[in-house]
Amino acid sequence: MSEYNFNNSDKDGYVLEIKDLEVIYETDLETVHAVNNVSFSVRAGETFGLVGETGAGKTTTALSILRLLPDRTGKVTKGEIFFNGENLLELSDEVMRKEINGERVSMIFQDPMTSLNPIMNVGEQIYEALKYHNPEKKTKEELEKRVEETLELVGIPKKRKNEYPHQFSGGMKQRVIIAIALACKPELLIADEPTTALDVTIQAQVLAMMSELNEKLGTATILITHDLGVVANMCDDAAVMYAGELVELGTVEDIFESEDHHPYTVGLFGSIPNLDEERERLQPIEGLMPDPTALPFGCHFQDRCPYCFDRCINEHPQLLKLSDTHSIRCHLFSDKALEVNHD
Amino acid sequence: MLRYIGKRLLQMIPVLIGIAFIIFFIMDFTPGDPARLILGQSATAEAVEQLTEEMGLNDSFFTRFFRYIYNAVVNLDFGVSYRTMKPVFDDVFTRFPVSIYIALCGMIGSTLFGIPLGVLSAVKQYSKLDTAVNVVAMTMVAMPPFWVAMVLILVFSLYLGVLPSAGATTWIHYILPTITLTLANGSAVLRITRSSMLETIRMDYVRTAQAKGVPRRVIIFKHAFKNALLPVITTVGYIFGSLLGGAIICETVFAMPGLGSLIVLSIKMKDIPVVMASIILLALSYGVIMLIVDLMYAFIDPRIKAKYQRG
């Protein structure tokens, strides 16, 4: 067993608590400020939505949890990531690999086409997850049986376990990837835009299946998406991310029913996909995200914000707490704020 | 799969005939008179003319070429060496094994050198080790093989007297040629392994494996390396093929009786039957090697296998 002692649940019932996370990508030429002072918590069994357009820092946040940032360039410069009370950033690589990754925290990546090893059959790829997390020393037969169970769990007939990724459609591949992630019954599943690469109809199927499994297994999930519609259907809590920061954080009710919103969230609402219309994925709002190597001093959203005023340029907005659950990072709400969450 | 192999073997026939035509054509242009070469300088002009007529060398180019192909394909008769007056394969087949051994030694040496170092330098990209490996690889490319061969003979045969400098009779004779060929070809394997590994190591499926908590060693070999193998196999196959007939420097410096030096000798003597038979044999071997390379592709990559099985 490990020298680390994981207590099963934190006193608040949080599986994951990220505090003041700051991540940079450092190359000889430049420093990308990908994640800036991000804090949020995920309760056991809940689905937490992380929304934002491409480049907001969602994937980087997720990779930091699993400690899979690119070796030389990606660095966590500040913050803590508590998983059941244990700071993951302080664990050794070996403990991370053996006891966390794939066993207690799993991740589903964005592109199912490239996320499976093309020359290994799918059964073997699921088997691998089980094989390296087998504290009970189950036999090969028992593990194989679990592989079959897991496949059936995601709606793939077990007889297909010897087939290779190229024999599966995109949606089926994503199911295999979900099977790999769930094989060890993790406490936390991070799904990074699990359906972005799929056809609209398949998206709905995969999401419905994830919802169902979430209910069945009680796995806490961080669902990364740039689609507020998905958040409305699947999530309990959600955070909106922009240029490396959380700009709004709340329960799904806060995000969808409250009158108060960050101007960026309002912009996102304008782009909730309508199945009848052409899907508009990127750039829902006029303009571009600021250059992450040279973020503006004031509000990161100033260039694109229709309400921008002097203070937005001169002072970086703090995350303002409007209620117990709802926070917004915008000067427009400084009068309404209960308290300021100082970064 | 068998159908695919059969198809590939059948496809070799027109290629071989095409190669035979080209060689026949080129040899026709080289100066020299076979009958004169056979009879020697003292023979009379009449005797030479008579032999030329008897050998059918006065016939038109196409008549001679089709007669050659007919005899080769129907009677499996590739003719008699002008130089030795014995069937061509007497010479060709005694030398072919030497060429195979040389090529095998060069291939195995280059592989054993190039693959581990290539993997290592890719895994440790940007480290001092990576830099050192790259310097070694570049130095190897810069050293001409004949010079390496002579330095090796000087050191190991002349000064130390521990290894033979000439011949191909025992395995000990193959040590210096192996080193020479490894130094000449190992860096190609190293570089292709390194660049291919650098590519696969960045693939999404490698990250999936990391997220699964697969040990690093398994990720490197089972996920990254196995996927990186295809271009490496092609390079290794190419090295083997080119060494079969192309290790002439090695054959010459170490006085090893292989096919390469036989071809050079026969071209000089305008010994057309031997040149033809040797090159056709080399082309056939090359075709078989490339077929093996492609079959290994299918063995490694199920997508390629599926393609072959579809025909």
Ligand SMILES: Nc1ncnc2c1ncn2[C@@H]1O[C@H](COP(=O)(O)OP(=O)(O)O)[C@@H](O)[C@H]1O
């Ligand atoms: N390996 C990397 N090296 C340098 N910059 C990177 C790297 N990966 C991501 N980035 C940058 O970090 C920022 C956040 O990226 P990412 O986390 O992938 O955003 P998202 O997942 O929200 O689209 C972007 O500006 C992106 O260009």
Ligand code: SF4
């Ligand atoms: S702080 Fe200012 S610029 Fe930023 S979102 Fe609010 S109003 Fe817009």
Ligand SMILES: [Mg+2]
């Ligand atoms: Mg992303």
